Amino acid sequence: MYKTFYSLAQAPFSKEIASSDAFLSTDYQGAISALHYLQKSKGMGLLIGDPGVGKTFTLRSFKESLNPSLYHVIYFPLSTGGVMDFYRGLVYGLGEEPKFRKVDLFRQIQQGIERMAFERKITPVFILDEMHMAKDAFLQDIALLFNFQMDSTNPYILVLSGLPHLKTRLMLNHHRPLSQRMIMKYEIQPLTKVEVSNYINHHLKLAGAKMPIFTESAIEAITLRSQGWPRVINTLTVNSLLFGSQLKKEQIDEEIVRLAVEDSGLA
Missing domain, CATH: 1.10.8.60 (Helicase, Ruva Protein; domain 3)
Known part of the structure; x- marks a missing residue:
């Protein structure tokens, strides 16, 4: 009416606004620039912000900017299931049929990333949303899961996204190995x-x-x-x-x- x-x-x-029509606020442009830096460098990055600040829209804009013939995006919000569901979701996203044991799922994910990156020449892009909900053991798993060739190469792009206290958690001693591997950290402001x-x-x-x-x-x-x-x-x-x-x-x-x-x- x-x-x-x-x-x-x-x-x-x-909500359906196209990324090309986005309002170019200072922080939106800053976040997109940070994500494109991560795209070029590869490896792990952190995008945080309070609820309603535009994280998901920014991530969608980043996804839409990637050439689908060169990048394969796997988006997974942690709230959609448990930790094992998350691992199975990553395996599905890599085009594999998930196995049952955690150790086998780990191997599937790592091998799937290597095949995609080195054989097909496509960079897998993992966008893990709502990671402030992740348990400590799960965050420690990520540091191990995305470690390739004794941490000498990064054949992937990984974005962890969540509320600001995720950054605080990553500063704790037991998450320092993961935090130190983040080559990009950006907090979106209102x-x-x-x-x-x-x-x-x-x-x-x-x-x-x-x-x-x-x-x-x-x-x-x-x-x-x-x-x-x-x-x-x-x-x-x-x-x-x-x-x-x-x-x-x-x-x-x-x-x-x-x-x-x-x-x-x-x-």
């Missing part, structure tokens, strides 16, 4: 005050807005309440558009935003 009222060609702030305004206008323009829909005071209210987290900004702006269209408001002011904040449970 709000699309018609505000003459928008499509819904703004959609949008700045100026970026929030530009972010909102960018997405409305993509949706086909012909004139300003949000007043400056409305954008200031969204900036204050969202603290720069893109996911919260998206929620507040869409809810504001809904309330604005219901109340026949040609421009959304801070009062409409206040209703959206209350409706979103952010008050």
Whole structure:
């Protein structure tokens, strides 16, 4: 309903936005540059950030930038199963039929990586998400699993992604071997005050807005309440558009935003 009222060609702030249409915030560009450095260097990297800051979108943008004839991406969020499910998922991702014992799964993963990299000349890219949920033993396994030829070569790209306390955990003594092998570490920060305004206008323009829909005071209210987290900004702006269209408001002011904040449970 709000699309018609505000003459928008499509819904703004959609999860389905193409990476080519991404808002180029300072931190988004920094994260993408860090991931491309990892792509060129190969090895292990760490991407962290608070919930709703845009980690998954950044990882998807990175994935879409890779040539599928040169890179084979395996994405696995830890929340989808247990540790053995994770190992089996990696084996499936490498095109193998998983075995049952952990030691056999380890061997399958390492041999699958070597075959893909050295025989097929394709670099396997592992994106392991929600790794802040990983148990200590599992993080220690990763240091062993991705050790090739006595740590003399890296025929893969591995990105560990999760919440900021993952970085803190990796600083503990028993995870130091894994942390020391990370050649890239990047923490995505929320949008700045100026970026929030530009972010909102960018997405409305993509949706086909012909004139300003949000007043400056409305954008200031969204900036204050969202603290720069893109996911919260998206929620507040869409809810504001809904309330604005219901109340026949040609421009959304801070009062409409206040209703959206209350409706979103952010008050």
